[in-house]
Amino acid sequence: MKIFTSKQIAEIDAFTIAHEPIASIDLMERAAEQLFSWIKKRYSEEQSFQIFVGPGNNGGDGLALARLLSKTKFKVEVYLVKVSKNLSVDCQVNLDRLRSQNLVSISEISTSHDFPVIFDDSVDVDALLGSGLSRPLDGLLKDLVLYLNTSKAELVAIDIPSGLFGEDNSLNNLHHCVRADYTLSFQFPKLSFLFPENVDCVGNWQVLPIGLHSRIIDEMESPYQLVDENDIKKRLKKRGRFSHKGIYGHGLLISGSYGKMGAAILASKAALRSGIGLLSTHIPRLGYDIMQTAVPESMVSIDRSDIIFTEYPDLESFEAIGIGPGIDTKQNSFRALEELFEECDKPLVLDADALNIMGQNPQLKDNLPKGCVLTPHVKEFERLVGSCSDSFDRNMKQRDFSKKQSVVMVLKGAFSAITDQNGRCYFNSTGNPGMATAGSGDVLTGIILSLLSQGYPSLDAALIGVYVHGLAGDMAADELGQEALIAGDLVEYLPKAWKKLRE
Ligand SMILES: NC(=O)C1=CN([C@@H]2O[C@H](COP(=O)(O)OP(=O)(O)OC[C@H]3O[C@@H](n4cnc5c(N)ncnc54)[C@H](O)[C@@H]3O)[C@@H](O)[C@H]2O)[C@@H](O)CC1
Ligand SMILES: Nc1ncnc2c1ncn2[C@@H]1O[C@H](COP(=O)(O)OP(=O)(O)O)[C@@H](O)[C@H]1O
Numbered sequence: 001m002k003i004f005t006s007k008q009i010a011e012i013d014a015f016t017i018a019h020e021p022i023a024s025i026d027l028m029e030r031a032a033e034q035l036f037s038w039i040k041k042r043y044s045e046e047q048s049f050q051i052f053v054g055p056g057n058n059g060g061d062g063l064a065l066a067r068l069l070s071k072t073k074f075k076v077e078v079y080l081v082k083v084s085k086n087l088s089v090d091c092q093v094n095l096d097r098l099r100s101q102n103l104v105s106i107s108e109i110s111t112s113h114d115f116p117v118i119f120d121d122s123v124d125v126d127a128l129l130g131s132g133l134s135r136p137l138d139g140l141l142k143d144l145v146l147y148l149n150t151s152k153a154e155l156v157a158i159d160i161p162s163g164l165f166g167e168d169n170s171l172n173n174l175h176h177c178v179r180a181d182y183t184l185s186f187q188f189p190k191l192s193f194l195f196p197e198n199v200d201c202v203g204n205w206q207v208l209p210i211g212l213h214s215r216i217i218d219e220m221e222s223p224y225q226l227v228d229e230n231d232i233k234k235r236l237k238k239r240g241r242f243s244h245k246g247i248y249g250h251g252l253l254i255s256g257s258y259g260k261m262g263a264a265i266l267a268s269k270a271a272l273r274s275g276i277g278l279l280s281t282h283i284p285r286l287g288y289d290i291m292q293t294a295v296p297e298s299m300v301s302i303d304r305s306d307i308i309f310t311e312y313p314d315l316e317s318f319e320a321i322g323i324g325p326g327i328d329t330k331q332n333s334f335r336a337l338e339e340l341f342e343e344c345d346k347p348l349v350l351d352a353d354a355l356n357i358m359g360q361n362p363q364l365k366d367n368l369p370k371g372c373v374l375t376p377h378v379k380e381f382e383r384l385v386g387s388c389s390d391s392f393d394r395n396m397k398q399r400d401f402s403k404k405q406s407v408v409m410v411l412k413g414a415f416s417a418i419t420d421q422n423g424r425c426y427f428n429s430t431g432n433p434g435m436a437t438a439g440s441g442d443v444l445t446g447i448i449l450s451l452l453s454q455g456y457p458s459l460d461a462a463l464i465g466v467y468v469h470g471l472a473g474d475m476a477a478d479e480l481g482q483e484a485l486i487a488g489d490l491v492e493y494l495p496k497a498w499k500k501l502r503e
């Protein structure tokens with residue numbers, strides 16, 4: 001699913017009105033019906049609602065919703081905030097319709113003295129401002145938002161929590177934005193929903209389709225996408241009836257050090273559980289018995305060092321290389337990594353300590369093999385590119401980095417962001433906080449190495465790998481719960497996850 005800016009959404013809106021064609025007031029009604037049907041499913045019929053309405057079309061949505069609710073047993077009160085003389089045309093039409101129906105009490109809020117008592121068991125609806133927000137909230141609206149945020153009532157935001165911008169909130173004050181329990185966003189999520197600092201404002205968000213015109217959605221360019229299962233299925237290659245292990249590639253995984261052999265085991269198992277033909281795991285000498293016992297399916301390549309990575313085997317026979325999980329950051333490992341960068345013309349995935357070595361030796365950045373995949377978490381990312389002021393800034397820097405260095409980068413976390421050489425950014429939709437556990441990242445490296453070895457292009461390997469990794473995590477968490485989930489479970493659930501993608 002593409003993610004558009006608020007400005008683009010307004011254009012899509014206008015295109016739909018002109019080309020469906022549909023009157024704007026009817027499009028607003030369609031949006032309100034979607035809100036109404038979400039509410040009907042969620043709340044019992046006696047529920048009371050306090051709907052806070054602003055001057056624009058977001059307020060219009062709230063008024064239309066109030067009218068639909070009032071025709072049922074739901075109890076509804078509306079509060080219209082007087083922050084401007086005029087309402088938008090469709091907001092005014094909906095106010096007139098609601099008034100003429102005479103079923104709902106409509107109060108005006110002109111000063112903070114007009115703020116109503118909010119009952120803990122009511123549901124507040126935030127229809128103050130939507131995607132037309134032009135500056136951070138101040139004055140009466142800010143005070144009202146602060147007031148709403150102190151209440152214990154459940155808060156549902158229409159389209160976007162009032163006060164929050166759809167994209168860049170670096171100059172915004174998040175304390176002055178509505179803190180919703182639910183955000184019901186029309187047709188697309190907003191970019192800002194995917195950033196961790198906004199989670200307390202956005203709450204649980206859902207997308208409600210309102211039938212915006214598919215032609216403009218297809219044609220309009222956006223660098224941002226939220227990746228779903230269908231996007232991934234389309235990228236999967238078939239395994240041929242007569243295929244043999246040579247077809248699925250031989251991967252080299254450079255991982256593990258004294259005390260960190262678990263990383264090598266997790267990544268190796270994940271690679272093997274993701275379709276690779278042959279795997280060689282390069283480890284320091286002391287890890288030999290551990291590796292052969294724990295992962296008999298992998299061949300082992302032994303370093304001259306007992307305890308760390310200092311060299312790598314002839315690369316000739318490998319289709320792809322993965323390096324980083326648990327290798328440590330010693331000087332000799334830096335030299336070997338530097339050499340690998342100079343020599344390597346194969347698909348490559350870099351993780352963990354390989355990235356930390358780069359962080360300590362910034363000159364390595366410019367030697368990165370083109371098209372390689374990097375999989376930092378936020379700290380590793382900032383060691384690489386410097387500190388960032390917020391997620392929006394970090395995202396810009398990530399897109400820049402990918403473009404400039406011509407690499408694919410996976411910034412790991414909730415909604416992991418994958419950027420490509422063209423500066424495009426894909427957000428992953430699978431995964432859960434149960435995966436915030438030691439070794440999860442090692443599993444991901446193994447999966448991506450496996451896919452690169454099978455000949456998937458870097459971007460596909462990253463997108464599919466991140467998606468299936470999160471899917472395995474979701475399936476594991478469903479059965480085991482988030483607390484108990486450990487990285488080994490991700491490997492255990494990879495078969496089910498792959499199977500689901502092949503359904
Ligand atoms: N996406 C879509 O296609 C649809 C969107 N609809 C709704 O339309 C909304 C957008 O409507 P609008 O463009 O009218 O935007 P808003 O409802 O956000 O209102 C914008 C108005 O508020 C004023 N304003 C902006 N920031 C302010 C601030 N900080 N303090 C005080 N006043 C401020 C602006 O000057 C403008 O008059 C969406 O969020 C959504 O709720 C729906 O009605 C139907 C379809
Ligand atoms: N809250 C979360 N929601 C979704 N995925 C998460 C969450 N927390 C962590 N993950 C995923 O778990 C993995 C953790 O990787 P990483 O931080 O490298 O762990 P480690 O270094 O322990 O292996 C990443 O793929 C990340 O996207």
Ligand SMILES: [K+]
Pocket residue numbers: 058126127128129130157158159160161162
């Ligand atoms: K809103």
